Amino acid sequence: MTAAIVFDLDGTLIDSAPDIAAAVNRMLAAEGHGPLDLATVTSFVGRGLPNLVAQVIGHLGLDMGRHPELAAATLAEYNRSNSSLTMPYPGAVGALERLREGGAALGICTNKPEGPARQVLADLGLSRFFDVVIGGDSLPTRKPDPAMLHASFAALPDLPRLYVGDSEVDAETALNAGVPFLLFTEGYRKRAVEELPHRAAFNAFADLPELVAQALAI
Ligand SMILES: O=C(O)COP(=O)(O)O
Ligand SMILES: [Mg+2]
The missing domain is CATH 3.40.50.1000 (HAD superfamily/HAD-like)
Structure with a gap:
């Protein structure tokens, strides 16, 4: 072998999708948006975090110009998690x-x-x-x-x-x-x-x- x-x-x-979704939803909450469900966030996983955040922005019709900021915020939220989910x-x-x-x-x-x-x-x-x-x-x-x-x-x-x-x-x-x-x-x-x-x-x-x-x- x-x-x-x-x-x-x-x-x-x-x-890991539950922790990724939790990070996305903490970012969205800070922006004043309600949460996305797990299946929706899971469907965005696979091409990296910048791509995932671009899909979140597209899904919610947010301003793509804020992508760098929202991607950084999502990464910070993910880094704050302790992988408990x-x-x-x-x-x-x-x-x-x-x-x-x-x-x-x-x-x-x-x-x-x-x-x-x-x-x-x-x-x-x-x-x-x-x-x-x-x-x-x-x-x-x-x-x-x-x-x-x-x-x-x-x-x-x-x-x-x-x-x-x-x-x-x-x-x-x-x-x-x-x-x-x-x-x-x-x-x-x-x-x-x-x-x-x-x-x-x-x-x-x-x-x-x-x-x-x-x-x-x-
Ligand atoms: O973070 C992602 O988008 C996907 O990560 P993976 O390549 O480990 O599936
Ligand atoms: Mg994978």
Whole structure:
């Protein structure tokens, strides 16, 4: 099972949408607006925080000219949270343990800004698994540009590569980077599983180590 395996974060290893929605809603409350529901905010996750805030502004018909200010306010609110509404998906920690025990090197490639990504990993006791964390503001471009994924693998040993993610953006990133993609189907995906290019799909993390072994055997 020796491999370099890079994971997406939001909607893949962790269900973080409740904390993201709480941060958005604290920003909106400070602006005098009512809250957005969880499903609406979740549908905006995937292309990074600036994009998420642009979608909030568009959804509510606010002034796009205030985007920099509202994005900064949302990031500040998110940074103030202690990840208390965020949970690893069931079985994710056990799967990471098994993959590490099997000799895999692991990394994170997320469009979430790097600071909050590192913070939530620390808050949930997950930092120890990962040798590299690349966030949405780590490089000049974000996923689906493949640069973040290339940088993640470049920081890991030169082993067979796999990327694990939950969304259209992740599938496109893997395709752009030429890396086999494993799709977690219980995250924040919008389209049908069949519509996303993937090597294999899974809905339970207990199945991931076996899926990795199969993908490497091909
Ligand atoms: O913050 C986002 O928009 C998405 O983050 P992810 O790349 O970890 O899914
Ligand atoms: Mg994701």
